[in-house]
Ligand SMILES: NC(=O)C1=CN([C@@H]2O[C@H](COP(=O)(O)OP(=O)(O)OC[C@H]3O[C@@H](n4cnc5c(N)ncnc54)[C@H](OP(=O)(O)O)[C@@H]3O)[C@@H](O)[C@H]2O)C=CC1
Ligand SMILES: CC(=O)[C@@H](O)[C@H](O)COP(=O)(O)O
């Protein structure tokens with residue numbers, strides 16, 4: 001190990017982002033060292049990853065799987081921990097330089113705070129962290145001189161457009177949305193769509209939760225809030241446009257009217273690599289985009305009446321305080337219920353709207369307020385009946 005290598009902790013190494021991050025690291029073993037790997041339940045994959053990458057530490061979220069992981073890695077010099085608390089301590093280890101937050105959902109919040117408190121730079125995939133507590137996270141990162149590098153493809157695109165432009169004011173940003181598998185459908189048509197249909201994203205292969213969010217356009221709503229905090233924007237500076245080919249990953253318009261866009265084939269390895277390697281652009285053999293394969297790049301207005309979740313996310317951002325936290329918790333429960341066939345596609349928005357009306361609003365929430373709002377919302381959302 002040389003000291004110039006970046007030592008990375010990957011939270012959620014067994015997921016879609018986590019496994020792709022390991023592919024990126026495999027291709028650049030001279031640049032990166034894997035310090036920490038963590039999984040929730042997928043002990044088998046975690047063991048395989050640990051055998052291949054020889055991290056210092058692994059964490060398995062599910063305590064019941066500790067013995068299995070420990071026994072499998074016993075002969076290697078790898079420490080094994082279990083449980084949610086361990087995530088917060090391992091990210092603070094002195095040997096960790098950067099933490100890739102690739103957990104899904106609210107579970108990412110606490111370890112991200114722990115990492116920032118310890119001064120670790122963040123490669124942020126877990127957008128829910130900024131949705132829930134963007135004010136707290138960005139303030140803390142500033143205090144601790146921590147950089148947050150976006151991994152989300154749209155935010156990476158904007159970040160890439162902003163390199164060399166940090167002193168030039170932004171007029172607005174435009175986040176592109178694929179429109180998901182149900183683009184163009186009416187509410188009548190959406191009433192009976194199945195989870196199998198919703199899980200078929202037209203352009204990206206991702207974890208189940210974000211794939212459902214893309215189908216409902218909640219993903220774009222979460223990304224609007226994520227962009228507000230990452231780039232310090234006013235609400236009227238953030239627009240969404242549907243771009244079904246997902247080739248233009250997002251755009252920035254500057255005050256002179258000039259627009260910069262970042263383009264490429266839909267492949268998360270590129271934004272992951274950019275975040276891990278920043279400020280370097282590392283060489284890659286990712287398939288290259290060819291204009292002649294895409295003679296038409298098209299754009300449409302987003303339909304917030306049919307896809308109410310996007311409007312609900314704008315409403316939550318405009319209201320501020322703990323409302324985005326309520327939106328997020330309600331959405332996590334709604335997605336789980338939809339995936340368990342307990343509610344239909346359109347009822348996800350009904351559930352979220354009900355929680356936004358009923359959970360107590362807090363204008364200036366503390367961390368404890370976020371924890372309580374998340375808990376109260378989940379309780380209400382779980383009891384939601386159609
Ligand atoms: N996938 C993508 O292309 C993109 C993802 N993102 C964002 O990145 C994040 C990760 O998404 P994605 O990789 O798709 O998700 P996945 O569901 O594929 O992976 C989630 C990872 O987190 C682990 N995990 C989940 N819950 C817990 C928990 N409570 N405690 C500990 N570990 C847990 C899982 O472990 P295990 O599987 O072992 O149980 C898995 O390693 C999300 O916030 C998503 O919005 C953003 C842009 C693109
Ligand atoms: C790859 C990525 O960043 C996802 O967040 C993607 O944007 C989802 O596609 P949608 O545009 O359909 O939400």
Ligand SMILES: [Mn+2]
Nearest residue numbers: 152153154223
């Ligand atoms: Mn995205």
